[in-house]
Amino acid sequence: MPDTSDMLIFWSVVMLRFFIPLFIPIYPLPAVIACLILDMVDQTIFQLFTSLPLEGYQSYDKALDNYYLAITYLSTMRNWSNLFAFKISRFLFYYRLVGAALFELTHLRGLLFIFPNTFEYFFIFYEAIRLKWNPIVLTKNKLITATALIWIFIKLPQEYWIHIAQLDTTDWIRANPSNALILIGWALFLLGMAWLLLRDLPPMKSGLSFAADPVPVIQRERFEQETKISFPAVNSSKKFFDNALFEKIMLVSLLSIIFAQILPGVRSTNLQLAIGMAILIIINTALSHWFARRGTHWRSIIQEFIAMSMVNLGIILLFDFLLPRYDGSINLFSTLFFVLLLTLNVTLYDRYRTMHVRSQEAVDSGK
Structure with missing residues (x-):
């Protein structure tokens, strides 16, 4: 039976994963990044500081992921002024949600590759733009291009790496340090694509818009x-x-x-x-x-x-x-x-x- 300290750590992490997403409608980008970080480190926390069995971690993790993604999607109704971007986000969210439900029912890892979580990174892209520009400057072509780039060059490789190949990046680099050059080249390629996509945007506004507007503008x-x-x-x-x-x-x-x-x-x-x-x-x-x-x-x-x-x-x-x-x-x-x-x-x-x-x-x- 798990001891008290194990359960205290477990429920502390779970409560954080339930409550941090509630800040997404108010502070979209910081709260989503906080959710991402907690999602990345919670398993490590359990492994280092508890003796809890982690056989069911995958289902637990996916359930809480979809909880915070649902709040993220709902926040786009409140905050997003670019209505075409909202339509894309709605499709991406439900596409992933259906895939996640099918995965939980079948436990076929390939479904997470077929239904990648493109929505999350598309949301981050939009909110990153909102830091320095009004998102209305994102045209339909730019939004479609951004979606394709995220889907093909970020999420598909990531979903394959995690759910199909089931590889660990740290172990992969440790086995051959030169593999880090592949990641650096990949990151530079993505930065180049982002520059080509955004180079003709109007001048940036002053300051950073971390908080959402009280009502849509x-x-x-x-x-x-x-x-x-x-x-x-x-x-x-x-x-x-x-x-x-x-x-x-x-x-x-x-x-x-x-x-x-x-x-x-x-x-x-x-x-x-x-x-x-x-x-x-x-x-x-x-x-x-x-x-x-x-x-x-x-x-x-x-x-x-x-x-x-x-x-x-x-x-x-x-x-x-x-x-x-x-x-x-x-x-x-x-x-x-x-x-x-x-x-x-x-x-x-x-x-x-x-x-x-x-x-x-x-x-x-x-x-």
Whole structure:
């Protein structure tokens, strides 16, 4: 049985991997880099400072990776003013999420090569540009080229190296120090490609923009006019079963299936889990529409998260009370985890998608 110090270290790392991503919507680039660093060193921390078995590390790592990538994707709804870049990021995110879910179900490493995590590096590219330029200067051609370069020359080699060849870079260089020259040449090639891609951008702005804007800023044609988008109330007049509802169901269901592979005591099948998440999301969406019709406005996203968590907790406790009367049961711990995961993602999605829709409307009205 693991000793107390081992579990303290383990849960400290896990909590960091859960809480650091919450800063991504506010400090996109620093928070994502912090997540990347923690992702790279957590296994080393476990190996050096604990005696914990690491047989299930791959699934644990992929689950937490997809958790923070989901928040990263949701932050693009809040922050990204370049709408074509957002469309690319949405495709890249769901492409990887589907691949990660398939990997957890089949444990075929080749799937991680076929479905590379291009989204993460594309996000870093965009936010790195935002440090010194308004991202609206990134044209469709530049964004497509950047995506192709990241996919082909960064992520495919990396995914092959880690998941197919299962090689360690440090051991590879230690075996033949001249191999470091290959990495240096590869890095210089990527820097050259980046220079060719960005050399004709307008002059850089002063300072560095590490923090996200409070609300999206859309710059219209010729970058001359800025329109700040205020956060509006939920529009309850729109139809209930829309693309947003289906996207929330897909997002939370895929995340839940991935986490179900590492959580102890999950007795439901993947289909049952997805159906349960869908029902809860529909209930949450119905409540949001009801609140909107009553003119209820959340003062903060934290207030909304707490309120919806209490509602969902009540629903789960009701099920926990009623199911034994009909020869049924749920694992309360696992169910509460899934409910908190659902509530967090749905709350962020609803809030940030509204901002994104208003951003699109501002761009369309400026055409």
